[in-house]
Amino acid sequence: MEDWEDEQSPVVTSLTLGKAENAWNSNGQQNGKDNEESSWKPGAGFGTQGGNRDRGFGKVDGDFKGFRTGIDENANEGVDNGHSWNTGGEGFSGRGGRGRGGRGGGRGFRNSFKSDDENASDEGFKSGFSGRGGRGGRGGRGAFQQGGDEEGKGRFGGGYRGQNEEIFSKGSPKDNEEKEDGETAGPKVNYIPPPPPEEENSIFSHYATGINFDRYDDILVDVSGSNPPKAIMTFEEAQLCETLNKNVAKSGYVKPTPVQKYGIPIISAGRDLMACAQTGSGKTAAFLLPILQHLMNEGLASSKFSELQEPEVIIVAPTRELINQIYLEARKFAYGTCVRPVVVYGGTNVGFTIREVLKGCNVLCGTPGRLLDIINRGKVGLSKIRFLVLDEADRMLDMGFEADMRKLVNSPGMPSKEERQTLMFSATYPEDIQKLAADFLKVDYLFLAVGVVGGACNDIEQHIIQVTQYSKREKLLDLLKTTGTQRTMVFVETKRSADFIATFLCQEKMPTTSIHGDREQRERETALRDFRTGQCPVLVATSVAARGLDIEHVQHVVNFDLPKEIDEYVHRIGRTGRCGNTGRAVSFFDPEADTPLARSLVKVLSEAQQEVPSWLEEIALGAHGTTGFNPRGKVFASTDSRRGGSFTKNLAPQPAAQSTVTAAADDDDWE
């Protein structure tokens, strides 16, 4: 029997709040004993604090007033006095020492919650805190250095959804938030996701296009490369078969968006494509429809009765939730056809994944790790691949995933780039990534730019508010009081901040859930579902939710912590203002931390005709930005890195918002 075949039954892997203390004692206590410096004390809810004062939080000053916890104003929490800080016995707010160490006193909470980015955030907490025992880990200096038993996965990593949620999740083996993998190592994962909807109504449920949908027609479009095919103006011109046409209509699509008008004929003509279009402007259908039409025209090569499945299409995306969403879209458009899409992603039971694949698979959607895993297990052959799609292509080719993408295209059987069609889609394309992407594409690929490459969607009202690190929580609370039950995504930098802020909001009686890479997959999906349905109208998220997610009614995005990269900002705020709907994004700008982003932020705001606060311009003027800056630059900030783009629509560019900043930089310099 193969190793995956015994992975049958899902087991409950996390604990309810009521049970957690026991489990915690039995597993975690071991950790505590193992480590002289560790300091957790059971019995006070889940309040925990590892790390010592200097290495952990540093002294708290500014306007941080504790956290309705056992922490005192002088930050004498944690190790030194042996008290844990807790959240009133209701939730948890545990914390290991940061491992990296604070940057000295005086920065207080900032050290704790700002400076520990995703990579660093794990260092202090690699221990058996999950309620299942820890696997150990690197251990934090002054924190919990040893794991407990061999079963658990270490780290604290729980998310929080309020009163009754099963809180504690095992940690992830990865440090990098967005880098999802197939979990080829480590303990078996038993999670089997719920089956996708079968009812036609649910499959085709969609939200209405917004008042600005028709304004998509005014966006400048640039196609570069030789002999681009003519754009289509209607779906009829796409010459889709009857079933696909019906499915398009049932999805509520009346007319194509610009990326569809240009992208569909390019793909149908057999050309490779690198496409860049605003967030929420319909990139998914732009590649799915012509691919499905091709399969309908050409017929399917793979047999559902084969022991080796040989899909015609592979679609990769960087996060599990996004790839699942793409899969559901593929399933929707393929409804009533014999094309069978399948999705594979980490955090789920491998045996289940393989069984799904073996039921027949034409369009294989996956996160890179799990995809490579099942390919390596010999369950999927690549020789029949006709299309390779990289969604969020710039992310798929940056340092996090580039190696996996190279492994994929070099896997045995994978047709060479000359023999397959390769399609890349994103709202952002740093120029160096474009150059790298050319390795995967035929020489004569077409570059399609809808609007500003890397630009924010114009339907999003953007506000930047100057704050100090210590005033953020109060500001967030004030903000959320004005948004009521409207759906809001709050982005933070670290997994721990996500838990912390979610806990804080729950205590303030705001139904909140959280999503980040340390949550178990089941919890992540529950969180997303609760957010989608409005049961929890506030979702606190790390960058794992920044790209691609298409959730109805998200009216607000809050950047509690601004990201370090401007592209990340563009994707995050793009969770609102989709498909012609309007949205609002509020970002907290802490000059101490965010000054390097100032220039590119001014640029993005200007290009989207948003008001640029004068204080931000001043900061930008004095800042050594990490990204290019030319607020008066041309509308296409950057186009095809091969240059020579030809404008296919000659509308007068709209004037950028006035900006007094005159720093000289290359128009194209987004890095």
Ligand SMILES: Nc1ncnc2c1ncn2[C@@H]1O[C@H](COP(=O)(O)OP(=O)(O)OP(=O)(O)O)[C@@H](O)[C@H]1O
């Ligand atoms: N032609 C259309 N008419 C109506 N709705 C559409 C059309 N095309 C796409 N949509 C809808 O618009 C929403 C956004 O589409 P999609 O998720 O593909 O955007 P995207 O460009 O991939 O965004 P992101 O850059 O954030 O990944 C989806 O709900 C989709 O069903």
